[in-house]
Amino acid sequence: MKTTTVSRWRRLAAACAAAVAIGAAGPALAQFPAAQAGAKAAPAAVTPQAAKPKPAEPTTATPQAAKPQPKPAKPQPAKATPAKATPAKPKKPKKPPKIFVSADGGGGFASAGFTSEAAYSLYGENATIVATFPDASGAAVAVRGAVRVWRRLALGASVTGFWSTPPAKVTASLPHPFYFNRPRRVEGAASGLGRDETMIAIEGSWMVRLNARTDVQVFGGPAFFSVRAGVPATVQFTESYPFDAAAFTGVETARVSGSAAGFTVGGDVSYMFTRSIGVGGHVRFSRAAASLTPPGGQATTVDLGGVQAGGGLRVRF
Amino acid sequence: MLSHPRHRRWLLVLVVACLATPGRPLAQSPRGARAVAAVSTADIRDMDAEVTRQERTGALVLRSREADSLIDGRSVARFDQFYRGVRVVGGELVRQEANGQTISVFGAVYPGIALDAAPVLGADDAAAVVAGLTGVRLPAGRAPELVVLPLDTGGFALTWRARIMTPDDLVVYFIDARSGAVVLQYSNLETAIGTGKGVYEDAKKVSTTQRNGTYLAQDAMRPAGISTYDMKGNRTRLEQILNGQVKPADSDYAADSDNDWTDPAAVDAHAYAGWTYDYWYARFNRQGLDNRNRAMLSFVHPVKREDYASQPASVINLYYLNAFYAGDGVMVYGEGLPPSVSYGGYKWTYFSGALDVVGHELAHGITDYSSNLIYRNESGALNEAFSDIMGAGVEFYYQPVGSGYLKADYLLGEDLMSPIGGFRSMANPAAFGDPDHYSKRYTGTSDNGGVHTNSGIANHAFYLAVEGGVNRTSGLSVTGVGAANRDKIEKVFFRAFTQMLPSNATFSLARAATLQAARDLYGSNSDVERSVTQAWTAVGVQ
Numbered sequence: 001m002k003t004t005t006v007s008r009w010r011r012l013a014a015a016c017a018a019a020v021a022i023g024a025a026g027p028a029l030a031q032f033p034a035a036q037a038g039a040k041a042a043p044a045a046v047t048p049q050a051a052k053p054k055p056a057e058p059t060t061a062t063p064q065a066a067k068p069q070p071k072p073a074k075p076q077p078a079k080a081t082p083a084k085a086t087p088a089k090p091k092k093p094k095k096p097p098k099i100f101v102s103a104d105g106g107g108g109f110a111s112a113g114f115t116s117e118a119a120y121s122l123y124g125e126n127a128t129i130v131a132t133f134p135d136a137s138g139a140a141v142a143v144r145g146a147v148r149v150w151r152r153l154a155l156g157a158s159v160t161g162f163w164s165t166p167p168a169k170v171t172a173s174l175p176h177p178f179y180f181n182r183p184r185r186v187e188g189a190a191s192g193l194g195r196d197e198t199m200i201a202i203e204g205s206w207m208v209r210l211n212a213r214t215d216v217q218v219f220g221g222p223a224f225f226s227v228r229a230g231v232p233a234t235v236q237f238t239e240s241y242p243f244d245a246a247a248f249t250g251v252e253t254a255r256v257s258g259s260a261a262g263f264t265v266g267g268d269v270s271y272m273f274t275r276s277i278g279v280g281g282h283v284r285f286s287r288a289a290a291s292l293t294p295p296g297g298q299a300t301t302v303d304l305g306g307v308q309a310g311g312g313l314r315v316r317f
Numbered sequence: 318m319l320s321h322p323r324h325r326r327w328l329l330v331l332v333v334a335c336l337a338t339p340g341r342p343l344a345q346s347p348r349g350a351r352a353v354a355a356v357s358t359a360d361i362r363d364m365d366a367e368v369t370r371q372e373r374t375g376a377l378v379l380r381s382r383e384a385d386s387l388i389d390g391r392s393v394a395r396f397d398q399f400y401r402g403v404r405v406v407g408g409e410l411v412r413q414e415a416n417g418q419t420i421s422v423f424g425a426v427y428p429g430i431a432l433d434a435a436p437v438l439g440a441d442d443a444a445a446v447v448a449g450l451t452g453v454r455l456p457a458g459r460a461p462e463l464v465v466l467p468l469d470t471g472g473f474a475l476t477w478r479a480r481i482m483t484p485d486d487l488v489v490y491f492i493d494a495r496s497g498a499v500v501l502q503y504s505n506l507e508t509a510i511g512t513g514k515g516v517y518e519d520a521k522k523v524s525t526t527q528r529n530g531t532y533l534a535q536d537a538m539r540p541a542g543i544s545t546y547d548m549k550g551n552r553t554r555l556e557q558i559l560n561g562q563v564k565p566a567d568s569d570y571a572a573d574s575d576n577d578w579t580d581p582a583a584v585d586a587h588a589y590a591g592w593t594y595d596y597w598y599a600r601f602n603r604q605g606l607d608n609r610n611r612a613m614l615s616f617v618h619p620v621k622r623e624d625y626a627s628q629p630a631s632v633i634n635l636y637y638l639n640a641f642y643a644g645d646g647v648m649v650y651g652e653g654l655p656p657s658v659s660y661g662g663y664k665w666t667y668f669s670g671a672l673d674v675v676g677h678e679l680a681h682g683i684t685d686y687s688s689n690l691i692y693r694n695e696s697g698a699l700n701e702a703f704s705d706i707m708g709a710g711v712e713f714y715y716q717p718v719g720s721g722y723l724k725a726d727y728l729l730g731e732d733l734m735s736p737i738g739g740f741r742s743m744a745n746p747a748a749f750g751d752p753d754h755y756s757k758r759y760t761g762t763s764d765n766g767g768v769h770t771n772s773g774i775a776n777h778a779f780y781l782a783v784e785g786g787v788n789r790t791s792g793l794s795v796t797g798v799g800a801a802n803r804d805k806i807e808k809v810f811f812r813a814f815t816q817m818l819p820s821n822a823t824f825s826l827a828r829a830a831t832l833q834a835a836r837d838l839y840g841s842n843s844d845v846e847r848s849v850t851q852a853w854t855a856v857g858v859q
Contacts, residue, residue, distance in 0.1 A: 124522055178522055178591055241540055
């Protein structure tokens with residue numbers, strides 16, 4: 001009997017770990033007690049209600065309830081017959097958990113591209129570099145925490161991070177070493193220019209229960225974004241006499257940063273294995289417009305956020 | 318059989334006679350010389366065979382063979398005439414070759430030389446004579462050369478040739494190898510007397526080298542290596558450098574502490590030298606003065622402006638109101654005059670401030686390393702004309718067409734003077750007293766036989782071939798190729814003057830060579846050939 005109980009715990013732990021590992025879980029919403037849902041499959045060790053019909057054996061679990069019954073001649077319901085038992089009290093519905101925490105891994109999709117224009121001094125004139133970053137995808141993580149404040153309304157905060165390394169198309173105008181106003185145009189691609197976004201949001205959420213283990217939240221609120229992006233600062237190139245042309249070989253990058261206020265909205269689906277542990281997934285859309293100023297260049301507006309989705313662990317108290 | 322000296326002498330006579338036979342004789346030849354312009358198949362066949370034979374006898378010695386910079390697969394071979402092992406000044410043949418076949422032969426050889434080729438005086442004796450005349454000793458490595466000199470009066474002299482930089486001139490001496498007398502001397506200063514005022518405030522890039530925290534006017538980006546030196550008015554040191562007695566030191570470089578240059582004379586000398594190199598490369602695929610990227614050295618501030626009042630006229634004429642190519646890739650730019658001083662009705666600025674002047678002087682370097690046109694009489698006038706053509710060419714390549722400062726035109730040196738003037742016109746040579754027709758050529762002895770005067774004839778031919786028009790003397794009309802095709806005429810003249818002309822070329826040879834160049838580059842009966850033909854005819858050169 002004891003062995004069976006331990007085995008179930010192990011299976012649960014393994015399932016949670018796997019969910020986190022693959023990033024497939026999402027933030028949990030309100031979880032209602034298993035007893036309230038009348039779930040017979042709840043493990044005895046964690047469902048004390050199941051032991052109440054047998055007050056004479058308060059310290060003993062009822063393995064039969066968890067085991068297949070090889071002999072129908074001993075139907076379990078007979079044990080539940082309150083012949084001499086204390087009359088069953090009406091079961092009070094358990095209150096939804098007070099605190100909700102979720103930790104998700106996932107990705108951002110179609111993060112808005114942008115164009116950076118940098119300039120630097122070369123051969124007595126300004127060299128200009130235009131880097132065009134396409135819409136890009138990348139990895140994202142999100143951590144949310146909320147406190148239920150009224151019925152199914154919760155208030156909380158979330159922090160998300162998004163990383164991408166989109167390849168940039170680079171076009172540069174390089175001055176001639178001997179003559180003014182005779183620039184050489186070079187083109188190339190630059191990779192590995194990382195873009196990191198961090199969003200901190202204040203969120204309100206509303207929970208909707210779908211069944212005993214599954215629920216849905218919708219959430220939204222104001223958000224504060226910060227972004228750091230690698231942009232080309234200078235162009236590496238080769239040239240030779242008469243220097244009427246140059247060949248692009250790469251870029252040297254600079255990190256530029258900016259911040260902006262915006263918003264975020266989204267939804268979350270959770271499936272709880274227990275009252276406190278589950279997995280879930282979320283989708284959110286966020287948006288803000290930040291200004292980035294590459295070295296020596298013009299400020300450019302970058303749309304932050306976009307669509308992000310992920311899944312992970314749900315913990316509730 | 319031919320080992321006996323008498324036999325060899327007869328053979329040489331026969332050789333020279335044969336050399337003079339093939340090819341179309343030209344009406345205007347150096348005195349005593351037989352000019353050759355072999356372009357027809359028959360003439361080429363005969364001349365080619367003769368050249369081959371005379372190479373075996375030593376009467377002709379291959380001096381150089383260079384790849385044609387404009388036409389792939391072609392090369393130019395230069396032969397010097399020798400008499401009993403002694404080079405004959407001006408005796409040269411230039412053979413254009415393609416895949417082992419001769420395309421053309423131009424040149425001039427001297428038949429009938431008869432003198433004892435054994436000198437009485439040695440090279441050291443000749444050097445001592447030169448030192449006695451100039452007060453300057455020839456540097457080591459520049460020993461006089463024994464040569465046979467054709468005399469203007471006819472006949473020949475065995476002489477020692479020496480070139481030396483004196484305090485006020487670059488002189489070529491021919492010292493009689495028997496008596497030590499000076500047979501001939503002439504200035505080898507290839508000057509461009511200009512007028513102008515100031516160096517203009519136009520921004521230029523200066524290719525420099527940083528050394529020990531200081532920027533030096535040393536262009537290491539161009540293959541030739543272009544350096545500009547600031548002599549800070551130390552004329553004595555400049556002359557030592559020009560004579561090879563000392564080498565320029567790092568401290569002689571024009572320098573600036575922050576690479577934001579404030580010396581306009583150095584900026585223009587350095588930048589324009591680079592521009593000129595680039596022009597040659599882009600237009601003619603020419604790699605510098607000698608086509609081997611020989612270093613180009615410019616010297617500015619050879620004297621101090623404030624000292625001009627105490628200087629003799631020779632120094633003012635050489636180092637204040639002049640620029641010259643001093644040989645071996647060295648340019649010297651005059652200082653001009655203080656802004657408050659006028660000369661000839663003009664105020665004069667730094668001579669490096671005029672792009673056409675820089676282009677002109679550097680083109681003398683190309684001539685030095687190619688045709689080496691002797692700087693006197695007709696060959697000297699052609700030497701000057703080629704430099705004028707190159708000076709105008711570089712101006713049109715970089716500057717907008719127009720009149721005024723920093724504009725491309727057919728005036729030479731106009732940017733040096735205030736009010737704007739110039740000292741030669743290719744469009745109308747007569748405007749500056751120069752001939753626009755061969756019949757008006759100067760035949761005196763001053764100015765090395767009028768090298769700066771008679772250049773107007775070839776200059777005007779170039780102008781007419783490009784722009785078209787009517788020659789004021791002959792009244793003949795020329796249909797030019799048009800300004801949009803100026804580069805074609807530039808290439809024709811460049812090709813002819815650098816790859817076909819011998820050192821003692823005449824106007825007539827220049828005509829023949831340019832026509833051959835036109836046919837080489839643009840085909841027979843092309844518009845270019847027609848324009849060049851009409852142009853030479855209009856200026857009276859046949």
